[in-house]
Amino acid sequence: MKKIIFLFVALLAFNLSADSQTKKLTIQVTDENNTPVAGAIILLDNVRQKRWTNAKGEYKIKLEKKPKQVSAYSPKIGIIKVAYNGEKKLILKIKEGNDHYISGDTRSKNINPIQYRDIYDYLRGQVAGVNITGSNNINIRGYNSINGSTTPLFILNNTAVNKTIFSNIVPTTIKSIRVLKGPETATYGSRGANGVIIVQTR
Template sequence: MKNILKVMLVLFTVTAASSSFAQKKVKIKISGFVKDSLNRPIEDCVIFIDNKKQNKQTNRKGYYSLKLRKTPKVITFYAPNYGLTEVDYNNSRNIDVTFNKMSSKLKVKFAALNKEEKENPNRFRYANIYAYLRGRVSGVQVFPNNTIIIRGTSSLLGSSEPLFVLNNAVISKNNIESINPSDIKSVRVLKGSEASLYGVRGAAGVIKITTY
């Protein structure tokens, strides 16, 4: 009897562990077709899940496919030439969208999204932080080996690389590599008297990065 109980306990433990592992691996898949009122596909439609922008957009035929880690509440579709439309998630794996005339509520939200895009309209085009700094930030030189310098600065500590500040906290050069360009709200370059706030550490200049 004891042996039977031990076997049952082992089986229960293995089953529970397998179920827990399977739950962690589960992803919600959503796909669909986005079109206008004339049934024409809308290309490059931006998709927001619970107001968070996703990396994927609709293809040239208007189709999209997403894999999500958790169940969404609202899915928002934004196309610059058509506006914005929202869909409440109803556990469906296929969600097709047709752009019609926007309501006044969506016009307000559209204006807010459009304003956010103007702050940094190209941030989704860069593969990493180095490409972003090289292509977007004036006064900063990024070499092929990812060495970064601010033009017109010199360091008392023997290092030509600037000090990096992320959301008002000083970070190391290695830590900036983990910053996703799509998360960047703004980048400000400080040198001279502006960088003196950081003492000798800012002698080679300061790069202040603010994220959303």
């Protein structure tokens, strides 16, 4: 009987210890006008989570491990990254403008490209301002072509490529992505009328 009681107490202590290590975090995502942002992607240390913010702009999670950084990304607005210091609730306000670049070696940012099925999935998780439909048609925010086409110019390793070649880019080979729009596309003339997506691979 004493052994059973001892084992019960030990098991209870273990469970309490495990619970104490699990931290609940509520993330509230809003825009500049404090309007809740539904459908925002949440990333912990640049690892995309499986769910999105709800209709109230909230995302709740139990943390098994404390992340160093929390990010919220909205394809329609932009992205915000903040350091996490153990708060129970974070309010992330997404402002427009921080949506043009993914640069540097992705390995150094702890991004795991394996989590992305293809180049389109990768863009959805990383670049705000780039809208991608379910059929993988790309539109860079702010561009509406008069001829109905919204496909941007694709540049792969300094060479213009068609959508077929672009579609075959493997996420694990991506070194950096740069999205150009507005005056930045002038170098490419009429070819860059719908914006430019520049990809560098390893």
